Amino acid sequence: MISTTAPQRQHADHTTPLIRNAWYIAGLSSETGRDLLPRTLLETRVVLFRKRDGSISALHDRCPHRSFPLSKSRLEDDTIVCGYHGITYDGSGRCLHVPSAPSAGANIKIRHFPVIETAPLVWIWMGDAEKADPALIPDFSFLSDPNWKTVSGSFSMRSNYVAMHENLLDQTHFTFLHAGSVGTPEWATSPLEVSQNGDSVSLRRELKNSLPPGIYGTPMKLEGRMVDRLSEASFFGPAGHLALAKITVSEPVANEREEFRVNILHVFTPETQNTLHYWWFNSRDFGLDDEAASKFLYEASHAAYVEDVDALGWISEIVTTESDDYREFSFRSDRPGLMMRQVLSRLAAQEQVQPTAVAAE
Structure with a gap:
């Protein structure tokens, strides 16, 4: 199915006012x-x-x-x-x-x-201080859990945060933009499930009996093996996304590990309307003492995210400099992103109707 969208009317875009009543990342501990x-x-x-x-x-x-x-x-x-x-x-x-x-x-x-500090993250509330409920901060305790090994990095990038959110909810681009890391030829057509719970939008993709993507095959020592690949990803609010990648060996042999998990956290805070502070964390539950695996996962993850940063920067240059007589086309695979953009549009509109105090006085 193909549809056209007038972004400024139905969905948040690069012109939508930034949402202030939310917890964002100010930096690292x-x-x-x-x-x-x-x-x-x-x-x-x-x-x-x-x-x-x-x-x-x-x-x-x-x-x-x-x-x-x-x-x-x-x-x-x-x-x-x-x-x-x-x-x-x-x-x-x-x-x-x-x-x-x-x-x-x-x-x-x-x-x-x-x-509020929940190491390694420092959270800040830029809107009405009376609405700054600590209970709204997501639980990312796996980042400090000794049963998970984390590699991480950061970028300063040119992009509106709406485009960054949509990029992370659009896994069909893995096959093409990230062909050398998380993308495989079949992933763009893998079955998609989408759900919404309040202001959270989630997706699920699963691909059975396929070769693992390069970013996982090497550190999991599964090159050339057939696996079942599951991805669950959620937009949890204006500050970012949490995803789970689970790789299960399709035909395991005796005494070998069958299941591998990676938590992928993306958090970002608008610097301006069209620039971002971006931090990423990839945490795995296997090979905790394998330094070669850590090095590989860091380098492969960093390379993939550079591709995102570059792509979104190019997009930002176009949408911020060309005239706005433009209508975008969308497909069924864009549902998660369009649902997220509706959430951001609604939250931004609510703040414009009821202006909030900027901070505690």
């Missing part, structure tokens, strides 16, 4: 320390730092006096001293001292953003 860390998130400059007690503070990276970036300032104990005029702020953004006007400052406060 490993990069958030006693040095002031600047990062632009949802078109807002933020500075992060770790306090003496180990907790993390996130403030608007802009002194309200004369707009000097606090990330270019100095961290003293758990306070930031502005590098321009020496005005001091605590981790909640409250002004503690104005050298040139000691009696002033009591009513000055910088925007402070809710932050």
Whole structure:
């Protein structure tokens, strides 16, 4: 089935306002320390730092006096001293001292953003602080589970996050864009199941008795063997996707491992309307001490994601520079992405109808 879509009317696209009332990734635990860390998130400059007690503070990276970036300032104990005029702020953004006007400052406060750390991830809420429910943060405890071995990486990329979400829900491109890694000739036509639970959209693909893709055949030591391949992937919200790849040996021999699992986590945060911070994590339940497998999986994963980054960058250049008198064609295989785009469109519209406070004051 072929359909045409007017993206701006029915589905989110590169012009849809960014959704603020959601948990996004501000960075990694490993990069958030006693040095002031600047990062632009949802078109807002933020500075992060770790306090003496180990907790993390996130403030608007802009002194309200004369707009000097606090990330270019100095961290003293758990306070930031502005590098321009020496005005001091605590981790909640409250002004503690104005050298040139000691009696002033009591009513000055910088925007402070809710932050929760679930190592290795640092989550931030850029919208209405009263809606920042920690229970909304997904459970990715496998990232620190000793029964899983993880390789990971990151990119700064040119793309709107809607296109990135749709890319991850569209596994038919594996066969063509990622032919040397996760793609096999049969995968684009594998049976597709799609479901929706609230704001979450999930897909399931399964292919029986086929050769494994290169990214898995080598580290699993299954080159040339016939396997059953299962992929389950979910859009869990504006911040990203979680997928499971399960490979099962079709005709196992005695005493050999039959099943192999890989969790694939993609999390990304809009820097601007058309640029992203992107982190990926591939966690496996086999060969935990196999350094060669880790090296191979990192290199193969990185190469595949570079292909995505390049492709989405090229697409972004076109959609942001050409005129908007364009209608896109969609097929049955695009259902997961179109459902996700409806979710994002609805969430964005709700925020536009009911504007939210940007952060805690």
